[in-house]
Structures are given as structure tokens and as C-alpha cells.
Amino acid sequence: MATGPLPSGHPIVKPRKIGVLLSNLGTPDATDYWSMRRYLAEFLSDKRVIEAPRALWWVILNGIILTTRPGRKGKDYETIWNRELNESPLKTITRSQSDKLGSAVRSGLLGPEAADAVAVDWGMRYGNPSVRSALERLQAQGCDRILLVPLYPQYAAATTATACDKVFEALMAMRWQPALRVAPPYHDDPAYIDALAVSLREGLAALDFEPEVVIASFHGVPKDYLLKGDPYHCQCAKTARLLREAMGMTTDTFRLTFQSRFGRAEWLQPYTDETIKALAKRGVKRLAVITPGFSADCLETIEEIGGENAEYFHHGGGEKFARIPCLNDSAGGMAVIEAIVKRELMGWV
Numbered sequence: 001m002a003t004g005p006l007p008s009g010h011p012i013v014k015p016r017k018i019g020v021l022l023s024n025l026g027t028p029d030a031t032d033y034w035s036m037r038r039y040l041a042e043f044l045s046d047k048r049v050i051e052a053p054r055a056l057w058w059v060i061l062n063g064i065i066l067t068t069r070p071g072r073k074g075k076d077y078e079t080i081w082n083r084e085l086n087e088s089p090l091k092t093i094t095r096s097q098s099d100k101l102g103s104a105v106r107s108g109l110l111g112p113e114a115a116d117a118v119a120v121d122w123g124m125r126y127g128n129p130s131v132r133s134a135l136e137r138l139q140a141q142g143c144d145r146i147l148l149v150p151l152y153p154q155y156a157a158a159t160t161a162t163a164c165d166k167v168f169e170a171l172m173a174m175r176w177q178p179a180l181r182v183a184p185p186y187h188d189d190p191a192y193i194d195a196l197a198v199s200l201r202e203g204l205a206a207l208d209f210e211p212e213v214v215i216a217s218f219h220g221v222p223k224d225y226l227l228k229g230d231p232y233h234c235q236c237a238k239t240a241r242l243l244r245e246a247m248g249m250t251t252d253t254f255r256l257t258f259q260s261r262f263g264r265a266e267w268l269q270p271y272t273d274e275t276i277k278a279l280a281k282r283g284v285k286r287l288a289v290i291t292p293g294f295s296a297d298c299l300e301t302i303e304e305i306g307g308e309n310a311e312y313f314h315h316g317g318g319e320k321f322a323r324i325p326c327l328n329d330s331a332g333g334m335a336v337i338e339a340i341v342k343r344e345l346m347g348w349v
């Protein structure tokens, strides 16, 4: 309520709202060389992702990686591209997670008063739509409090911390900054473990074979990051243990591995590809792989696991291979996101 005449030109102040910002890694806009190069250049220039000395890395990145990798990886993205929407699966799924969360909020997930007072949007750390544009959209709706939900169950500086950096960077340019909360990693959240166990059980039940071994494959990071104190390794190990226990499996039949190695340095071990080759060599004929560290299917799950690693297995004598999809925007996947949002908005809603 105004206490007197407003100064002339006084901006309109909107009713206060709360914003929920879902953020994921990011993805190229298209599969052509220049789109791929733009995406990889932004991603691989991030000091949180590549911690090598800058001058040396600049030469390697610009002299070697950005000349060859965009073409090769563009072809891989081609194999998984969503042609209907002309975008990568990661973008399609993240948008759908945001849309479904928005619908759940409007239907009363956070109580009737919150139905119109909480807005949901999404943005990517690299590429489009940017988190900056999402923050601007939320602010334009009157959001002066924002809950950032990095969609990474396990914390890593290379993913969660850099997602926060990007949001803080956008906030630096704002006169009226929103208050910000960041949802913590959810690697051992019962809602997440339950959803994974249900998805794995249902995924296995739908197969026409019973796997001898199930692999839980997580994206890797250089081993050096663990030694410097990154909790990612331990959080992956805990997720894998909790999921194995929920499934009633042993460390022989349920294995933790790390995928997507990049460059020559040692990464977290055991490596997914080497484990799969070794299992095939040992005579394992039936294998299933789940990727619990990814909240949405993407190049690393669909192409690397479902394509490349399936091929290693068959080539080595394996007969039946199944990839269990990520939680994505399934009912189970949305239950996880909704549980996190509900809990982290306490006191605000």
C-alpha cells in the first residue's frame, strides 16, 4: 500500500513470487561443426571442468580438440537427435521436467496458496536456454526468491559448483538480486534411491532375459579431483551401495563403474568400458546397465552406453545387453524432483 504519492517514473513493483530454477549441464544447439565447436569451447574452457594450467590447456583445446572433436561428436549427436523438436534429448527431457513440475505446483503440490505464487523455469549451464535467461524470466514475473535445483544427484565441482557459479555470475549484473537457495545433492535421498530401485526392478522385469550382472555406471572425473577433496566419488559409491542394498544384490552381481573418460590422465576407476569388455571375456552373456548419476538421458547414456558399450559387449561374446533409461520425466523421476522442491522450499512456502 502506497503511503503517499510515488516519485514520478517509479517502476511498477509486481506481487512477490518464488521461482524454482531447474538447471542441467547443457547441450549443443545443433549437430553441425560450428554449433558443436561453440558448445565444446564453452564447456571445455570452464576451469571447474578442466583444471589444467590455462596457457597449456588453451593450446591443446584450440590446437587439437576443437579441430577434431566437433565433427566426430556431432556425428554421435546425430544418432540420438530429437528430429521432431530439432534438439538433443537432454533439452527435451529437461524442458518436460520443468513443465511437469510447473503443472504439479499449479495443481497444489505446495499447497493451494503456492499454486499461483511459485513459478518454475529451466536453464542450462552451457548453451541454451541459458540460466541467465531463465532468471530474467522469473524476475519479470516478480520472483524475489529463487530456489536453484542443479539436476545432479551427486555433487561435483565440475557440475554442481559450476552451475552455481553461472547463476551467481548472472546475479552480479542485477540491481535487485533475488534471495537464492541452492538444493543440496540428493545422492542418498530415500525418494531418489526408491525411484531408482523401482525403475531398475521394472526395467529388468520387462526384459526377455535375466542379467547375470547389473552395472551402475556414473560419469567419471579425473582421479586427481577426488584426491583434491571433491566428494563426487564417495557420493556415487553411496548411491550405488544404497541401490544395491535396495535390490538385494551382491557386489559380484551389481557393479559400480565410471564412464566417459576424456584425455590421458587417470580418471575414477573401474572404467565402464573396460569392465564390460572384461565381463564379456569372462563369459558373462547377459548384462544390464543403469546410469543413476544422470537425471536425464543424453549422449553419455543413449549413445555411449546403449551404442558404444553395447557393441563392446557383443563384440566380446556377450549375447544380451540392456540399458535401463534414466529417471527422466517419468512419474518416479518427477516424484524425486517434487520431493526435493517441497523440502527445500520449506519456510518460503
Ligand SMILES: C=CC1=C(C)c2cc3[nH]c(cc4nc(cc5[nH]c(cc1n2)c(C)c5CCC(=O)O)C(CCC(=O)O)=C4C)c(C)c3C=C
Binding pocket: 025, 026, 027, 028, 040, 043, 044, 049, 050, 069, 073, 088, 090, 152, 156, 158, 159, 219, 220, 221, 222, 232, 260, 262, 293, 294, 297, 298, 299, 300
Ligand atoms: C573433460 C572433462 C569432463 C568432465 C570432468 C565431465 C564431468 C561430468 N559431466 C557430466 C555430465 C554430462 N557430460 C556430458 C557430455 C560431455 N562431458 C564432457 C567432458 C567432461 N565431463 C564432454 C566433452 C561432453 C560432450 C560430449 C563429448 O564431447 O564427449 C553430458 C551430455 C550432454 C548432452 O548434450 O547430451 C552430460 C549429462 C557429469 C555428471 C560430470 C561429473 C560429475
Ligand SMILES: [Fe+2]
Binding pocket: 219, 260
Ligand atoms: Fe561430461
Ligand SMILES: [Fe+2]
Binding pocket: 233, 234, 235, 237
Ligand atoms: Fe570415495
